[in-house]
Amino acid sequence: MNFVKRAGKSLRARKSRTAVLLGIFVVICTLLLGGFLLQAATARQEADAQRDIGVDVTVRGDGFSAALADRLGASPLVHRYNPLLPLTAGARGFKPLVSDPPKPSGTRDGNGEQGPLALNGVRDSALLLPFSYGSTKITSGRGITPEDADRHVAVVERRLAEKNGLKVGDTIRVRSADGERTLPLTIVGVFRDPTPDPVPDPARWTPPHELPGNAVYVPVDTVRQLSPGAADLTDAVFRIGSPEQAERLHAEAERLLGAGSFDFRVNDKAYRDQVRPIQRVGTFAGVIVRLIALAGALILSLVVMLQIRERRAELGVLLAMGEKRWKLIGQHTVEVAAVALPAVAVAALIGQVAARPTGDALLGREANGRGAAAGAPRASTSTRPPEIHVQPSDLGKVAGIGLGISLVATVVPGIGILRLHPRSILTDSE
Known part of the structure; x- marks a missing residue:
């Protein structure tokens, strides 16, 4: 049987585990998207501030x-x-x-x-x-x-x-x-x-x-x-x-x-007072994106590893029937990737709703505080509410990282499959 079709049947047969995997991916993709949106907003606000405050x-x-x-x-x-x-x-x-x-x-x-x-x-x-x-x-x-x-x-x-x-x-x-x-x-x-x-x-x-x-x-x-x-x-x-x-x-x-x-x-006092805090928010967003990607890969790797251990008998039967090892790894990769793509769509909806309040909380508070402290027209640009919108490029980056995480989360645990003989898998699973 084609391993892609087999992956689809496996997802339907394990609805509860698929839902858990989908939930994990939604959380990861939402946090990634939030980080990218915050980076984009700080970049725009920094450019405006550099032009008008400078x-x-x-x-x-x-x-x-x-x-x-x-x-x-x-x-x-x-x-x-x-x-x-x-x-x-x-x-x-x-x-x-x-x-x-x-x-x-x-x-x-x-x-x-x-x-x-x-x-x-x-x-x-x-x-x-x-x-x-x-x-x-x-x-x-x-x-x-x-x-x-x-x-x-x-x-x-x-x-x-x-x-x-x-x-x-x-x-x-x-x-x-x-x-x-x-x-x-x-x-x-x-x-x-x-x-x-x-x-x-x-x-x-x-x-x-x-x-x-x-x-x-x-x-x-x-x-x-x-x-x-x-x-x-x-x-x-x-x-x-x-x-x-x-x-x-x-x-x-x-x-x-x-x-x-x-x-x-x-x-450069006005620049330090009003632009540097914006840059710190952008740097913080970049660190968050990297941490989320790393943590997401580790969490999903553990989840997939547990699933592989639970399905060792299935893997042993397939290997005994002559199924190639790379197709078994490919099946798990397809299963995880099939969950990652709808998670990106759900994250886009959540991000569109939550992006503005989050931006106001992080960027708006910084800008309003600086504007009140400065009391000057030069702060007017940086005190405007930050414009945060979900762009196709942001979704593309989230989808790319999500697929990369799914690949890492399946290939790394799948290395153990390559080292096992079918008889060893069946014997260990008894």
């Missing part, structure tokens, strides 16, 4: 221009970058804030070399630390984005907007400190700086451009047009994916700026 690298140095920042920002390692180019400027058609104490005699007014407005030329205001960590917030409109590079737009502080009745969509005019160039700027956003105004001190007068309410964010090119000459950047922030990439970015910076001519600082 690692901030601050570069500053003499001769560091906006053009060099653009060249370094074009590196494939850089996700986003933001140069900072400051300039003081004058106001035309609206009134900047002034400090309460009287201005000392001999001090230049707003039309002198130091204008009353503190312009900050930026490329992406969201990368500025006050905006990134949420201490400074946009209350109306939006911030400066890379798409504003060739536009004359501005983001003004709430106190300056309230004093002049300004709102999003209005136009203000700023002029260079020497008064030779004037540019109209459309307000696209209003922000709130939590820094209070200086406490009035009759002994000390605060220049207008040092008041937090006179800060205005504009694109870098706007500052260039108002600057009387070439100006160096205060610094530039580059966001990369991981701390491991910082060394490669440093090498590129040396090639552009020259070795030792710049300051290169890596801030």
